[in-house]
Amino acid sequence: MSTLTVTPLPALQPRSRFGVIAWVCSVFLVVIVVGALLAPMLAPYAPDEIDFDNIWSSPNAAHWLGTDQLGRDLLSRALFGARDSLLGPVLLLLLATVAGLAIGTLAAWKGGWVDTLLARITDVMFAFPGILFVVLVIAVLGQGAATTIVALALAYTPVIAKYTRSLVLAEMVRPYVDAYRLQGVSPTSIAVRFVVPNIAPSMVGYLVVLFGDALMSLATLSYLGFGSQPPSSEWGLMVQEGQSAVIQGYFWPVFVPGALIALVVVAVNVVGVKISDRMNARMR
Amino acid sequence: MSTEVVGLTKTFTAQRGAAPVRAAQGVSFTIPRGGSLGLVGESGSGKSTVARMIAGLERPDAGSIMVDGEDRTRPARGGLARRRRASQVQMVFQDPYGSLDRRLTVDQALRHAATVAGAASTQAASSRARELMDAVRLPADTASKHPRELSGGQRQRVAIARALASRPSLLILDEAVSALDVSVQAQVLDVLHELRAEAGVSLLFVSHDLGVVSRITEETLVLYRGAQVEHASTESVLHDPQHPYTRMLVAAVPGEGWDPDAVVELRREFERSALS
Numbered sequence: 381m382s383t384l385t386v387t388p389l390p391a392l393q394p395r396s397r398f399g400v401i402a403w404v405c406s407v408f409l410v411v412i413v414v415g416a417l418l419a420p421m422l423a424p425y426a427p428d429e430i431d432f433d434n435i436w437s438s439p440n441a442a443h444w445l446g447t448d449q450l451g452r453d454l455l456s457r458a459l460f461g462a463r464d465s466l467l468g469p470v471l472l473l474l475l476a477t478v479a480g481l482a483i484g485t486l487a488a489w490k491g492g493w494v495d496t497l498l499a500r501i502t503d504v505m506f507a508f509p510g511i512l513f514v515v516l517v518i519a520v521l522g523q524g525a526a527t528t529i530v531a532l533a534l535a536y537t538p539v540i541a542k543y544t545r546s547l548v549l550a551e552m553v554r555p556y557v558d559a560y561r562l563q564g565v566s567p568t569s570i571a572v573r574f575v576v577p578n579i580a581p582s583m584v585g586y587l588v589v590l591f592g593d594a595l596m597s598l599a600t601l602s603y604l605g606f607g608s609q610p611p612s613s614e615w616g617l618m619v620q621e622g623q624s625a626v627i628q629g630y631f632w633p634v635f636v637p638g639a640l641i642a643l644v645v646v647a648v649n650v651v652g653v654k655i656s657d658r659m660n661a662r663m664r
Numbered sequence: 665m666s667t668e669v670v671g672l673t674k675t676f677t678a679q680r681g682a683a684p685v686r687a688a689q690g691v692s693f694t695i696p697r698g699g700s701l702g703l704v705g706e707s708g709s710g711k712s713t714v715a716r717m718i719a720g721l722e723r724p725d726a727g728s729i730m731v732d733g734e735d736r737t738r739p740a741r742g743g744l745a746r747r748r749r750a751s752q753v754q755m756v757f758q759d760p761y762g763s764l765d766r767r768l769t770v771d772q773a774l775r776h777a778a779t780v781a782g783a784a785s786t787q788a789a790s791s792r793a794r795e796l797m798d799a800v801r802l803p804a805d806t807a808s809k810h811p812r813e814l815s816g817g818q819r820q821r822v823a824i825a826r827a828l829a830s831r832p833s834l835l836i837l838d839e840a841v842s843a844l845d846v847s848v849q850a851q852v853l854d855v856l857h858e859l860r861a862e863a864g865v866s867l868l869f870v871s872h873d874l875g876v877v878s879r880i881t882e883e884t885l886v887l888y889r890g891a892q893v894e895h896a897s898t899e900s901v902l903h904d905p906q907h908p909y910t911r912m913l914v915a916a917v918p919g920e921g922w923d924p925d926a927v928v929e930l931r932r933e934f935e936r937s938a939l940s
């Protein structure tokens with residue numbers, strides 16, 4: 381903890397510059413998001429338009445990224461698929477963050493049985509392979525995109541709760557919290573109005589990392605047949621449907637969605653770390 | 665109205681294996697309204713623990729704390745009691761940066777403090793915030809700054825201003841000026857002198873430095889390992905220390921004829937006497 385009472389010289393302050401790589405990643409993400417939003421206008425073909433005369437074609441003038449085993453245009457499918465692939469992680473993290481923040485803050489702030497309960501639940505969850513838990517929930521709730529999102533949200537909640545707990549515990553011992561106590565601010569108000577906003581920069585950084593993780597998990601579940609179902613062209617599903625092509629020696633149907641997943645995960649991590657650094661720099 | 669502390673005791677039971685720490689052993693004193701007491705002792709002698717117990721941030725094992733006639737030994741229950749206690753005791757913390765919410769500007773922090781302390785409207789809170797800035801002589805252009813943009817002395821003045829928002833009867837200052845350089849220290853001490861004279865605030869001034877304590881308090885209490893070894897007027901503590909530990913602290917005050925070797929020698933002598 382910094383107890384320095386000296387203000388560092390301006391020149392010595394870390395200049396949190398955004399950097400070329402971060403800019404490239406941001407532009408890439410914007411392109412993907414805009415592509416997903418405007419898919420109906422941008423896609424050259426309908427995502428499910430079958431063309432048996434043109435199966436497994438490599439990239440060419442008519443099909444920029446080639447076609448799959450039914451002759452469907454891979455670019456169009458990837459654009460429409462981006463909607464499911466990107467919205468899924470956002471929704472599940474939204475659910476998990478609301479629940480995880482509440483539980484983690486409560487556990488740190490109240491201690492006692494709330495804390496013990498959280499510790500037990502996270503122990504069990506961490507001992508359990510994540511995918512097995514999710515598949516179990518899906519077995520109970522039935523398969524499909526919505527249940528996969530709920531199942532993954534349940535899996536991520538204790539993870540976020542545990543991280544929140546550690547951040548809140550570290551924040552609670554800072555003297556400004558004692559100062560609020562002395563002013564007579566209620567404990568709930570201190571926690572919700574002051575402590576939680578103060579952990580936000582660290583939280584944002586963590587959520588970005590989790591976003592990549594969640595995107596991968598969702599794609600994996602679709603790939604296994606648990607998540608999005610055809611006719612969706614969610615990227616994990618595209619990889620799965622493209623497998624037959626690889627056996628035949630055509631790699632584009634797998635490469636396009638696979639590369640998109642990898643690139644989005646990397647770009648989100650790069651941009652997220654920068655954003656969280658900036659938020660932190662503004663607060664220190 | 666005054667502050668009466670009787671037999672304050674606190675023992676920290678550390679982790680397994682380690683011996684329990686007796687941070688306070690029967691500390692008793694009275695500070696009259698507008699009066700001031702210096703709490704001195706070396707690092708780890710229990711000064712902060714005593715201060716925090718009086719502020720209500722730590723619960724004593726035994727003893728009682730009365731401020732303005734209210735028993736503060738037990739934690740407050742309910743919003744009304746919390747706000748009443750806030751108007752009895754406030755504290756300025758050792759770490760001026762950590763004690764400010766880094767998200768809030770000076771103005772936001774002070775307006776919030778004023779609102780919590782009962783300002784009737786947003787206008788009332790704003791004017792109270794300006795009043796508080798004047799009281800600690802913070803320049804007007806610091807109002808829109810965040811803690812990270814302030815100097816150490818300015819941060820400490822913000823902390824004092826915030827503590828004054830509830831018009832406390834007792835202001836506890838835990839090493840409030842120890843981290844500041846001498847000229848800024850003098851400014852903050854001036855502010856404190858004014859507060860005592862104008863607002864009748866009592867002060868509990870905690871410091872390891874007897875020299876600084878002597879510049880602001882009438883009485884001084886010396887703590888050694890949680891026990892109170894000397895309690896007298898600051899004058900007599902400085903010029904006629906009774907306890908060998910106090911003699912060592914006095915010798916350690918920098919100034920004319922200051923001799924580090926003598927301090928070391930006194931320390932040895934004291935430790936011999938403490939052992940026997």
Ligand SMILES: Nc1ncnc2c1ncn2[C@@H]1O[C@H](COP(=O)(O)OP(=O)(O)OP(=O)(O)O)[C@@H](O)[C@H]1O
Pocket residue numbers: 676677678685686687705706707708709710711712713714872
């Ligand atoms: N929460 C705590 N848990 C366990 N031990 C503690 C706790 N707070 C203080 N102590 C111990 O109590 C003793 C007195 O600590 P305290 O902070 O009151 O000393 P101090 O006189 O303020 O020292 P300093 O001048 O370094 O601030 C120390 O040995 C410290 O380690």
Ligand SMILES: [Mg+2]
Pocket residue numbers: 711712713758838839
């Ligand atoms: Mg201390």
